[in-house]
Each structure stands twice: as structure tokens, then as C-alpha cells.
Amino acid sequence: MKDVVTIKEIARQLNVSPSTVSRALQNHPRISAYTRDAVHALADQLKYLPSTTARNLQRGRTGVIGMVLPEIRENFFSEVINGVEELAFEHHMTVALYQSHDRFDREKQILTVLASNRVDGVLLSVAKETQQIHHIQEVLDRQIPLVLFDRIPPHIAAHQVECNMEKGAYEATKWLARRGHRRIALLNGPHALIASEERYRGYITALVEEGLPVENALIKRSDLTTPETALKMNQLLSSTTRPDAVLTFNDYVALDAMQVCRNYGLVVNRDIAFVSFANLPLNTYLEHPPLASVEQHPYQIGFMAAEILLNVINGKIAPTDLQKVILEPELVIRGQ
Amino acid sequence: MKDVVTIKEIARQLNVSPSTVSRALQNHPRISAYTRDAVHALADQLKYLPSTTARNLQRGRTGVIGMVLPEIRENFFSEVINGVEELAFEHHMTVALYQSHDRFDREKQILTVLASNRVDGVLLSVAKETQQIHHIQEVLDRQIPLVLFDRIPPHIAAHQVECNMEKGAYEATKWLARRGHRRIALLNGPHALIASEERYRGYITALVEEGLPVENALIKRSDLTTPETALKMNQLLSSTTRPDAVLTFNDYVALDAMQVCRNYGLVVNRDIAFVSFANLPLNTYLEHPPLASVEQHPYQIGFMAAEILLNVINGKIAPTDLQKVILEPELVIRGQ
DNA sequence: CGGTTTTGCACAAACGTTTGCACACCTCAG
DNA sequence: CTGAGGTGTGCAAACGTTTGTGCAAAACCG
Known part of the structure; x- marks a missing residue:
């Protein structure tokens, strides 16, 4: 990294000042065509690249x-x-x-x-x-x-950009209800995430609108790890009245939960429907992907x-x- | 972004020179404890952060x-x-x-x-x-x-670090052969990639070692896009003597190819075995993941x-x- | 041809650091 | 008391740019 070509070097070789070289490189109008071309030619020949560092320091922005x-x-x-x-x-x-x-x-x-x-x-x-x-x-x-x-x-x-997950959960739940599902579970994320609260609200709103009861036994939270998701899904499935559909916090949770269903001998989306929030491009590859996904763009x-x-x-x-x-x-x- | 605190500002407020501040911040031994502490205190108070840009320029490294x-x-x-x-x-x-x-x-x-x-x-x-x-x-x-x-x-x-894919392909093919497969196809990547050549060599070597014939009809190349993978997989399946196993260039290709198999009514890994090169963490989620994967670390x-x-x-x-x-x-x- | 404008360039300061050097003071040994 | 060494600090240059200003020469105008 030694011997890096600088503006000074070009200036020295052409017997002009560094400022002239700088301006020539920027095609400043007050530099003669002759000098400008000479500078450009030599810069190319020496493979000069401006130092971003120096430029940033001088410009005050990066x-x-x-x-x-x-x-x-x-x-x-x-x-x-x-x-x-x-x-x-x-x-x-x-x-x-x-x-x-x-x-x-x-x-x-x-x-x-x-x-x-x-x-x-x-x-x-x-x-x-x-x-x-x-x-x-x-x-x-x-x-x-x-x-x-x-x-x-x-x-x-602060400025913020986000996707309306409450609405996503609302529409997903509504879609499940309209499809005839009556016992729709929510496999949600941790409390600490606002995203969890948003999903929760949308889910509840939809249930109420559709005249379905809100059952606490159908609402689970996990920390999104595989073991805990499995645990919670197990709880859902071992209850006397199993859910006939599950809305999951995201695709990973859905996949983990589906795995559990298979262990129960259930066929995903026939015995129990899944809808999820999309964060994987792979749903097209799955034999039984979630029936629907909330795309967050x-x-x-x-x-x-x-x-x-x-x-x-x-x-x-x-x-x-x-x-x-x-x-x-x-x-x-x-x-x- | 105006009003950024600099060393000069600290120097001005403490009535010392910028160099003293700089040295104080570096805990230079020749700075008195008194000055050093004063500088640190003021720097903290003003939330001074050194300018990486300036430092880089001066140090000659980034x-x-x-x-x-x-x-x-x-x-x-x-x-x-x-x-x-x-x-x-x-x-x-x-x-x-x-x-x-x-x-x-x-x-x-x-x-x-x-x-x-x-x-x-x-x-x-x-x-x-x-x-x-x-x-x-x-x-x-x-x-x-x-x-x-x-x-x-x-x-x-240039210095280089890579994974021995020839050996990976070799071992994968060998494993398939030992498992009893006799018509092992290779769904490879484009010529331009050395990775394809490596896989090819390993595949061939293993076939030869196992006494299996090298059949050109079983060797396909795709540009790794879904449509072309589907096309090549179709060709493999529509031939009179179908392969009973496929070694694919990577997981994406495997998944695309499996999709085609399902269209043919084949059950993946029962009717036709898949082995792939791992680039997806999701195999655990698939109902029928490739039987084996070459892990590239x-x-x-x-x-x-x-x-x-x-x-x-x-x-x-x-x-x-x-x-x-x-x-x-x-x-x-x-x-x- | 005298004055104004334009053209082409150099000088120097600045951006925020770091660091070699100089210098003043203080201490201590001889 | 003198000189050596240590201590604490400042000055100035440097890193590689950009850019305001100054200045001479050239070009232009009437």
C-alpha cells in the first residue's frame, strides 16, 4: 500500500500546482484544455484514484x-x-x-x-x-x-418505516375464519416485540368481527426458538379441543410447528391449516407450505x-x- | 451534523494545545495526570468522538x-x-x-x-x-x-480459500453407489463455474471407482435457474431408463428438481434419491430433504x-x- | 492604444488528527 | 552552583484533498 499516487505526485510530474490538478480532474472551466488533458492523461496512466478519506475530511461528509x-x-x-x-x-x-x-x-x-x-x-x-x-x-x-x-x-x-402487521394478522385471521375454521390458534412471538402485540391485536379484532370466541388456550407465545415453538405447539395439540388452524408469528415458527403436527400424524393444511408471516422465499419449495402468507414487502x-x-x-x-x-x-x- | 466536537474545541476550552489533548486522550506518559483527567472529563462531557476520517488520513490506514x-x-x-x-x-x-x-x-x-x-x-x-x-x-x-x-x-x-468440492462430489457419489444406486445422475451447474468442473471430476472418479458406467445421458448442466433446472430434470425423468439417484449442484437445484419429481408422481428419496451441496439451513424443515448434503463449512x-x-x-x-x-x-x- | 474582462494558474488555508521536535521548567547529583 | 536528566507542554508539519483569493498574462472592446 505504499507508493499510492496522489494529486501532488501528478502535480510534480507536470510542473503544476496540486490545486490545478484537482481542478483539472473536476473539469473546472478555468483550467485550459491543454492542462486538463495532460492531467487526465497522466492520472490515467498512473492509475490515480482519489483518496476518499482525504476528500471526506475536506468535504465534511462521507x-x-x-x-x-x-x-x-x-x-x-x-x-x-x-x-x-x-x-x-x-x-x-x-x-x-x-x-x-x-x-x-x-x-x-x-x-x-x-x-x-x-x-x-x-x-x-x-x-x-x-x-x-x-x-x-x-x-x-x-x-x-x-x-x-x-x-x-x-x-x-424518529422517522420510521414499517409494515402494518396488525392489519396483516387481521386479514389472515379473517381469511381463515371465512374459510370455515372455527378454532384458530395464534402462535405468537415474545411480549417484548411490538410486532407480537400488533399481531395479537389484529388477531383479536378479526375473531371478534367474525363472532368467534377468544380463547386463551389458543393463544401461545414463544421466544421463536425451535424447542419453545415445539413446546407450545405440543400444548395446542394435546388440548382436548385442538385448533383447526394456526396463525404463526413467522415462517420459521410455522415450519417448526408443522414438524410437531407431523409427529402427531396430522397432515398439514388438511387436518390443520397454517397461515404465516412471510420471511422466507422457500415456501414454493415446500410440499405443504402455509396456505397463506402475510407479505411484508x-x-x-x-x-x-x-x-x-x-x-x-x-x-x-x-x-x-x-x-x-x-x-x-x-x-x-x-x-x- | 454541524457543531461536531473536535479536539480543537476541547483544547480551546481547556486552554491547552490540540496536541496535548490528543496525547491526553491516548494516555501519553508525558501528560500530567491533572491535564489528562481534565481532558478526559471534558471529552466525556462533550461526548467527543474522534473523527475516523481524520485519523485514517493521518495514519495512512483505515x-x-x-x-x-x-x-x-x-x-x-x-x-x-x-x-x-x-x-x-x-x-x-x-x-x-x-x-x-x-x-x-x-x-x-x-x-x-x-x-x-x-x-x-x-x-x-x-x-x-x-x-x-x-x-x-x-x-x-x-x-x-x-x-x-x-x-x-x-x-x-492470489491467496485463496476454498472447499474441496471435487472430494465432496466424490464422497457423495460414492455414498449413493454404496447405498445401492446404479443410475446416479449429476445435475450440475454451468461450465463457466470451476465449481461445476470440480463436482464433475469427483462424480466421475467415484463412478469409475465403483465400477459404474459413465452415461452422458445422466449428466446435465443448468444455469441454476428454476426453469432450466426443471427442463433438465424433465429430460432425466422422461428418458427410458430413469436415474435412481441425483446429485445436484446445490440445494436450490435439488428443491427445483424435487418439484419436478413430484409432478411425475414420484416420491422423493423413495423412488429417487437426492444428494446435494448444502447452502440452505432449511433442510431440517423439509419433509423430504436431500438424503445427504455436502457441507462446505x-x-x-x-x-x-x-x-x-x-x-x-x-x-x-x-x-x-x-x-x-x-x-x-x-x-x-x-x-x- | 488604454482600459476592462477573461483566462489560466499558484498560494494558502482548511478539514481533524497524530507526532517529531523544541523548549521551558523542575529536580537532583556531583 | 552547574549540568544532566526528567517532565509537561506547545509548535508545526503532515496525511490528500478542495476551494477562496490573488495575480499576471492574454484577449477583447471601443
Whole structure:
């Protein structure tokens, strides 16, 4: 990495000043065609590449969007990333990706690094562990544009983009009811996630609207791990009056739960119907995928979050003019 | 983003020079305890964070590893990332992730950006489209440490880490043969990928060793898209003598091919056995997953690639002392 | 031809750090 | 008392850019 070609070197070789070289490279009008061409020619020949570092220091901005999310390998987030990338690319911004691995301390640390790196803006989806927002507030206090997406902690004055999961749960439950199911279970996520509460509300609303009783025995929560999902699904199946349908927190939960059903000798979607929230692209590959999925449009979420962020960065939206975008989910019917 | 606290500001408020502040923050021995504490206290109070940009410019290094890969959402690569991250984190380096989306021009552009960003090193897995290595050679010419992983183009003098897919294919085929299968098909990837050639060689070697005939009708190539996989699988099934087992290029191909089998009324793994190369974590969820999978240890690949890169960066390995690590795959038996 | 405008370039400061060097003071040994 | 060594700090240069300003020469205008 030694011997990196700089503007100074080009200047020296051409017997002009560094400022002239800089301007020539930017095609500044006050540089003669002769000099301009000479500079470009030599720059090409020496394979000069400007130092982003130096440029950033001088410009006071980095052209970087810091993106923090729990886990890259989750398909949902990968899609969000793609949405962000698309727009960022158009705007000549680069996206710096960081995973919190759902750990609070890691998330906190990453935000500090991002601030130290002087990123132009931050996109954040908080870790499961995250219960407080002080570290996020610090980012805001530093006047760094920030947009929250998907996993949004409560009580925070920041721009946000999310998908209306309450409505998704509502429509899914309604669809099951209309299909004739009378004992619809909810295999939900942990309390701590707002996403769980949203699903819960939508589920309840639909049941009530459809005149179905709300039975606590049909409502289970798990921490989304395979063993606990299995445990809860077992409870559902071993009760005297089994559910004839299950709405699950997400696809992983659905798959884990289906496994349990098979152990009971049940045929998925014949003996017991499944509807889920889509975060896997693989449902097409399953022999018995959930009958319907609530599509959360992750790509759209990423795209919109990036759009807001870029508008704030470019001053088209005042930082105080809080944006709150709620995308509509879509119930994708697969079976029957 | 205005009003960012700098060393100068702290210096001004404490009536000392910026250099003193800088040294105080680094706990330089020649700074008095009194000054040191005062500086730290004020820095904390003002929530000072050093400018990474300025520091990088001055230090001549960035502490960043640029990582370029085709597609983040592919589970294989997500795992590689995690392996890299682990080690990078220990060494206080950050990983900048870039996706080529399997496009050559994008890959080329990314490498330029990385060079411009003066990253300390590059980890690269090339795009499917990539047929030439000129852009990679340019990175090497700039003396930027580089390690290739997984998808490695031929004829390039760079460090590399990969998994021995020939051996994987060999063992998978052998396992099928020993299980009694006599007509083992190979549903391979495109010619352009070395990975395809490796699988091919392993497959052939095993057949020969097991005394099975090599039948061209049993060897198909697809571009890994669903339609073409379906087409090739159809060809295999509609031939007079159907295969009784299939070794597929990867899990996606296996799943697509299985779908076709179901259309033929075949029961996967009973009427026709599948063995695949693992890139999905989901096999546990499938009712009929491939009977066996060749595990490529992506996390390990990432970890080792990062290890080599860091050693080159830190001068523990001479750039000319080319490392070539070939990890052994593992045949994970799932069925019977 | 005198004056104004345009053209082409260099100088220098600035961005926020780090660090070699100088310097003043203080301490202590001889 | 003198000199050596230690201690605490400041100055200034440097990293590689960008950009405001200044200035000379060239070009233009009437």
C-alpha cells in the first residue's frame, strides 16, 4: 500500500500546482484544455484514484449510509438491504452494513462507530435484546439523520418505516375464519416485540368481527426458538379441543410447528391449516407450505426508509418533520 | 451534523494545545495526570468522538476490510460473513460489505471504490459473470492485500480459500453407489463455474471407482435457474431408463428438481434419491430433504480467509508467499 | 492604444488528527 | 552552583484533498 499516487505526485510530474490538478480532474472551466488533458492523461496512466478519506475530511461528509440490523442472513433483512442499496446507488452513496446479532451491546457499539465514522445517515432495525433507546437518542442528539425500520422501539421521536402487521394478522385471521375454521390458534412471538402485540391485536379484532370466541388456550407465545415453538405447539395439540388452524408469528415458527403436527400424524393444511408471516422465499419449495402468507414487502421497506433518509440528508425534509410510513401488507393466498 | 466536537474545541476550552489533548486522550506518559483527567472529563462531557476520517488520513490506514460477494442473501455467504466478522472484530477491524449481484461491471466498480477508499485488504468471491481477472490484478498491483474465497477464477496469483468440492462430489457419489444406486445422475451447474468442473471430476472418479458406467445421458448442466433446472430434470425423468439417484449442484437445484419429481408422481428419496451441496439451513424443515448434503463449512471459509488477510495486512505473511487453503467438505447424512 | 474582462494558474488555508521536535521548567547529583 | 536528566507542554508539519483569493498574462472592446 505504499507508493499510492496522489494529486501532488501528478502535480510534480507536470510542473503544476496540486490545486490545478484537482481542478483539472473536476473539469473546472478555468483550467485550459491543454492542462486538463495532460492531467487526465497522466492520472490515467498512473492509475490515480482519489483518496476518499482525504476528500471526506475536506468535504465534511462521507457519502456513507450506516445500516444496522439484527441478522443479515434473515431473508427479510437481505431484501431490505437490496431496497436500500438500489436507491443509495442512484444517489452515489454507499451502504455500510453492520449486524447487531440481536445483541444490545453490539448495537450500541455499532452506533458509536457510525457516529465516529461520521456517516451521513443511519438506518436502524433494533435488536431483540434492545429495551431502551438511550443509545439511539444519542445518535439523534448528534444531529445524524436516522430512520428506523421494521423493528421499532416505542416512544422515540424518529422517522420510521414499517409494515402494518396488525392489519396483516387481521386479514389472515379473517381469511381463515371465512374459510370455515372455527378454532384458530395464534402462535405468537415474545411480549417484548411490538410486532407480537400488533399481531395479537389484529388477531383479536378479526375473531371478534367474525363472532368467534377468544380463547386463551389458543393463544401461545414463544421466544421463536425451535424447542419453545415445539413446546407450545405440543400444548395446542394435546388440548382436548385442538385448533383447526394456526396463525404463526413467522415462517420459521410455522415450519417448526408443522414438524410437531407431523409427529402427531396430522397432515398439514388438511387436518390443520397454517397461515404465516412471510420471511422466507422457500415456501414454493415446500410440499405443504402455509396456505397463506402475510407479505411484508421488505424491499419496499428498505426503499422507503432509504428515500426518507436521503431526503433528510439532502435537506428536503426537515429533521423535525417526523415521517412515519406504514406500508400495507398483502395476504398472499397459496392454497385453495 | 454541524457543531461536531473536535479536539480543537476541547483544547480551546481547556486552554491547552490540540496536541496535548490528543496525547491526553491516548494516555501519553508525558501528560500530567491533572491535564489528562481534565481532558478526559471534558471529552466525556462533550461526548467527543474522534473523527475516523481524520485519523485514517493521518495514519495512512483505515482499519477496514472490504468484502465483495455475489449475494448476501445466500445463506452460504451470510455464514462466510459471520466467520470474517468474528475475526475482524477481534482485530478491531470493520468489514465493509458489497454485493456484486453476480454482475461483472458491478464487481469491477466495487473494487475501484475499495481501492479509492484505501481499505486495508479485500476479500473477494467473484460474480458468476466474471470471466476475466484484469480488475482483480489491478487491486493486486496496488499492493492491496487480497484473499479470494469460494468462487475463485483460474490463473490468478492470489491467496485463496476454498472447499474441496471435487472430494465432496466424490464422497457423495460414492455414498449413493454404496447405498445401492446404479443410475446416479449429476445435475450440475454451468461450465463457466470451476465449481461445476470440480463436482464433475469427483462424480466421475467415484463412478469409475465403483465400477459404474459413465452415461452422458445422466449428466446435465443448468444455469441454476428454476426453469432450466426443471427442463433438465424433465429430460432425466422422461428418458427410458430413469436415474435412481441425483446429485445436484446445490440445494436450490435439488428443491427445483424435487418439484419436478413430484409432478411425475414420484416420491422423493423413495423412488429417487437426492444428494446435494448444502447452502440452505432449511433442510431440517423439509419433509423430504436431500438424503445427504455436502457441507462446505462457510463459516470456516470466512474465518480462514480473514485470518490470512489479517496476517498479510500485519506483515506476518509476505504478500508473495501465496497461501492456498483447501478445506475438506463433510458429507452429512440425513436419511437412512 | 488604454482600459476592462477573461483566462489560466499558484498560494494558502482548511478539514481533524497524530507526532517529531523544541523548549521551558523542575529536580537532583556531583 | 552547574549540568544532566526528567517532565509537561506547545509548535508545526503532515496525511490528500478542495476551494477562496490573488495575480499576471492574454484577449477583447471601443
